[in-house]
Amino acid sequence: MSFKKLRYNLLVIGLIALICCYIGMTFIFVDSKSIDVNQGNIQGADDTVVDDEQLDEDGNNDAPAEDAVIPTEAIELIQYGLDIIANGNGYTSTFNTTIVNEAVGVSAVQYVDGKISKGVNSKGESVSVEENYYYSTESGVAGSMVANFFKGFYVNQTAGTTQVATTKDYNASAQTYNLANADINKIMSTQDALNEYKILQGQGFPIDITKTNCIITKDDTSNKNVRIITVKIRDFSSLSQNFLDFFSSTGQMQDINYSSIVISFTINKHNGYITKVQRTENFTSTAVNVPVLGSVGVNVQATTIQSFKNMNKDIVLADSL
Numbered sequence: 660m661s662f663k664k665l666r667y668n669l670l671v672i673g674l675i676a677l678i679c680c681y682i683g684m685t686f687i688f689v690d691s692k693s694i695d696v697n698q699g700n701i702q703g704a705d706d707t708v709v710d711d712e713q714l715d716e717d718g719n720n721d722a723p724a725e726d727a728v729i730p731t732e733a734i735e736l737i738q739y740g741l742d743i744i745a746n747g748n749g750y751t752s753t754f755n756t757t758i759v760n761e762a763v764g765v766s767a768v769q770y771v772d773g774k775i776s777k778g779v780n781s782k783g784e785s786v787s788v789e790e791n792y793y794y795s796t797e798s799g800v801a802g803s804m805v806a807n808f809f810k811g812f813y814v815n816q817t818a819g820t821t822q823v824a825t826t827k828d829y830n831a832s833a834q835t836y837n838l839a840n841a842d843i844n845k846i847m848s849t850q851d852a853l854n855e856y857k858i859l860q861g862q863g864f865p866i867d868i869t870k871t872n873c874i875i876t877k878d879d880t881s882n883k884n885v886r887i888i889t890v891k892i893r894d895f896s897s898l899s900q901n902f903l904d905f906f907s908s909t910g911q912m913q914d915i916n917y918s919s920i921v922i923s924f925t926i927n928k929h930n931g932y933i934t935k936v937q938r939t940e941n942f943t944s945t946a947v948n949v950p951v952l953g954s955v956g957v958n959v960q961a962t963t964i965q966s967f968k969n970m971n972k973d974i975v976l977a978d979s980l
Contacts, residue, residue: 721930729931733875733888737868737924740933744967745863749778749974754965761958762946769795769806772831775860775965778974784817786976787861794831809836811980814849814861821852821859824980838980857901857908864936865902866922872897876921885925885934892920906944906959917942932970938963 723729730736744750756771773790780786793806809829813822828840838844849859858865868890877889892898895917907913918941925935939962947954 723930727931733878734868734870734873734890736886736926736931737888737890737933739931740924740926741864741868743932743971744777747777747971749776749969749972750967751776751969751974752965752967754963756961756963758959758961762955767795767797769793771806772834774834776974776976777861778972778976780815780976780978782978784815786816787814787859788812788976788980789814789860790834790836792829792831792834792836807831808842811836812852812856812859812861813980814852814859816849819849820846821849822846822980823852844980853901855908857905865905866892866898866920866938868922869897877923880928884928886928887923887925889921889923892917892922895920906942910947912944912957913947914945915942916944927970932967934967934970936963936965936967 730739752775754773754775758769758771760767760769770793772792772794775787775789777785777787789812791810793808793810795807808825808827809831810825811823815821822845824838824841824844826836826838826841826844829836847855852859872894873890873892875888876891877887879887895903898917903915906915919939920941921939923935923937924933926933939960941958941960944957944959945954946957
């Protein structure tokens, strides 16, 4: 094999890692023309990130309801906080995800920053809004292979519908988007959305935490305001099928095989509310139908940090993205 051909093949392999970042979070949509532009901003909610040392300032140290019993056992406390995220009145949050993919020693990085909020719209319907801002610092030929666009989900739990939109008319650093120039702006049933996309973040944490499927690796109670509990998933068969199928839902990746999932929960001592979740996933997969190479193995590490505030508050959201 000539040196030029070898270098070309290594470049292709490097681009595969970038492609995997892109295809790992690709979604398919259904059409609707009755959607207003840029409506998904939170009304009357403060987006400042929570400081664990200053919980008084954002109201997250509010006393729990009089009849609330906050668990002290670690797993039960995590379950308590996750239930409030899924079933409480509402919340606002920000997140950032870093996905590092490696194939034959060549790595590439995709970033996804955004917001997830839950509350009610102007009609009093239960809704959630998920904003994903995809970007990468990769340049040159590799830069053309990474994801650089906005992708949003507006789930109306009351109506049973989900709006999905994507556009390249966005600003990742300012976290703004303009659906007047949307590539896709469509509505489908929420069940169809779950069947296709597997995970809608506004519906709650995608991993069940139980005493049988994980082990506690750290339980730090030294902070006066928060308790930080770190768990490691030890039973991957306990993961939901939707979670296991998430990265392969586009049909361009297969054989997802998790090697580790480590999650740290930062929980307010005063009321049991979760203020931060950090999740690191490591898995191997196979990228299929790759030009020149066909199928190739990829090592993936995905780290997501999500910070919550206004937990269990009456949050008013707009009527669409």
